[in-house]
Amino acid sequence: MDGANDLTQYVRQLELFRHQDHARDQMIGEILTRYEHLQRAYQEKCDDYSNEVESRRMWQTKAGTYDREMQALSKSLKTTESNPFVFVIIDGDGAVFQDMLLKAGADGGSQAGYLLHNEIMNYVSEAYPQAASQDWSVMVQIVLNLDGLAKKLHACGIISNTAAERTLSDFGRGFGRAQPLFSFIDVGSGKESADHKIRETLRLMVRINQCKHIFFGPCHDNGYLPVLEPYKLDPKVYPRLTLIETTPAEEGFKHLNFHRISFKSVFRSEKLPDRVERPSVSSVSSVSAVASPPTAGMQPLPPPMHVPTSNGNGGALLRSNTNESQPQRVASPQSSSGGAQTPTSWSVVTKVSTGKTIDISSKKPAPKKYYLLNVESQRVDEQFPRIDPNVEKRFKERMTKSGKNLCNNFHLHGFCKNGDACPFLHGEKLSQGELTLLKQKSRGIPCNDMSGCDNADCMLGHHCRWLKNCEHSSCRFQGYHDIDTKPRVKVYEDGTTQMLAA
Incomplete structure (x- = not known):
């Protein structure tokens, strides 16, 4: 019996151990699970920490970059604000200065520069009342064909344009000296030269922040309309661009709706005349007729102070009076029948015996x-007349025979500095038709x-x-x-x- 009791006790003890083992296993499993959760949470925290560190470093880098950019921008803005200016560009072939200024030469140029500077500054001070516009510089460029405009003004009787007196050139120098940033720019002949320079200069200036306002003088020429078209819709350019109107603006410029301004104290408001009224040919001819020597049908003048006497050869000796520059009429000897004297011409002295005449008239000027x-x-x-085909044929035959082209200097100007060493053909004189053909080829x-x-x-x-x-x-x-x-x-x-x- 004692043995059976002991076995039962062992069984109960074993069962207790099993329960304890199970409880221990559960506790250890729970501990492991919680440890796993804690480890995962820890890893997440570590990852978050690393991300924060990287993020902080990134923002610090960006902050440093932005700081440097802000400093550069601030410096740039200071530079922009430190040199503000107003730009004026004018097509001088169409915007012509007042006659009284042009006639005054260099002094007129200085006066024009002074007046234009005042007009610009008055406009700017009203357009930008909040800005210190009195400190803004004014840059002016007058772009023109100097020689072409000088000839036109000379033809209109406004200025002189001779080798000794270049009034427009003097005016330009005076204008350039009036202000340090004023320029009178000669681009020579060819409309494309002025157009290209003005167009590209304008395109450059609208992009410069220091350029606070632009004045443009193109209103006489519709060719500038495509240049201005893109700017009328640009909010950054449109308020800064003003058109200078000299002669009445063409309709296309009015439709652009840019603000227009006139400086009537500086520029002409009328176009240059296409032609200048001069004395008619008939009036000039009538004056010339009065001064011309009388013809045979006119009444003879009074006899000269000295009459000719016969020389040993039967010729007439002509004695001059006190005015040697004007030839005197010579009286013809009377006929044996006692007929009336017949006056000779103004330019012919008649021999008494033979009737031979000597022409003493002045040579007809070239x-x-x-x-x-x-x-x-x-x-x-100048247009040439139509060339005769026979002339062309002879011309070609001459060059083919010699194997050379004709020398332009020798045949057209009458002289070739190269002489016999000239590689071109001199030869005999050309006919009038051949000369015309050579001119056409030149x-x-x-x-x-x-x-x-x-x-x-x-x-x-x-x-x-x-x-x-x-x-x-x-x-x-x-x-x-x-x-x-x-x-x-x-x-x-x-x-x-x-x-x-x-």
Whole structure:
């Protein structure tokens, strides 16, 4: 019995141990689970910490970058605000200064610069009342074809334009000296030259922050409309751009709705006349007729102070009176029948015995050389008559036979400095038709000065012969196909001009 009790006790003890083992296993499992949760949470915290560290470092880097950018921007803004200026660009071929200013030469240029500066500053001070506009600089550029405008003004009788007196050049120098940032820029002939310079300068200035306001003077030329079209919708440019109106603006500029302003104290409000009224040919002819020597049908003048006497050879001796510059009429000897005396001509002395005459009239002066200008004061080439095909044939045969081209200097100007060493053909004198053909061929060589040439002896070309009908892609007259070839002014070699019929 004692043995059975002991076994039961052991069984109960074993069962107790099993329960304890199970409780221990549960506790250990729970501990492990909680440890796993804690470990995962710890890892998350570590990851969060690492992220925060990286994020902090990133923001610190960005903060440093932004700080440097802000400093640079601040410095840039200070620089921008430190040199503000107003820019004025004007097409001087169309915006012409007042006559009284131009006539005054250098002094007029200085006065024009002073007046224009005052007009600009008055406008700016009203347009920007909150800004210190009195400290803004004013930069002015007048872009023009100096020689072409000078010729036009001279033809209109406004200024002198001779070798000794270049009034417009003096005016430009005076204008440039009036203010340190004022410029009178000569771009030479060719409308494209001025247009390109003005267009590119304007494009540059609208992008510069220091340029607070822009004044532009194009209102006489519709060619500038495409330049201004993009700016009318640009909120950064539109308020800063003002058009200077000299002559009444073309309709296209009015539709752009830019603000327009006129400086009537500085610029002409009327266009230059296309032609200048001069004495008519009939009036000049009548005056010339009064001064001309009388013809045989006119009443004879009183007899001269000395009459001729016969010399040993039967000729007439002519004695001059006190005025040697004017030839005297010589009385003819009376006939044996006692007929009335018949006066001789003003320029002929008649021999008594033989009737032989000696011509003492002054030599007919050679016609003055000249060149032609159109209404824009651009040189145009005079049209040649149609060339006879036979002349062309002889011309080609001459060159083919010699194997050389004809020398332009020798045949057209009468002299070649190279003499016998010249590589071109001199030879015998050309006929009038051949000379005309050679002149026409020389027109195919562009003149260095193109439409601005003022040399009356120049035989080279000043624009394309075919103009807009030219089919040569590599034409040597690029940029000179839209020239108005209708001559309006004839300029003689001595500087005098003659307006031609419109």
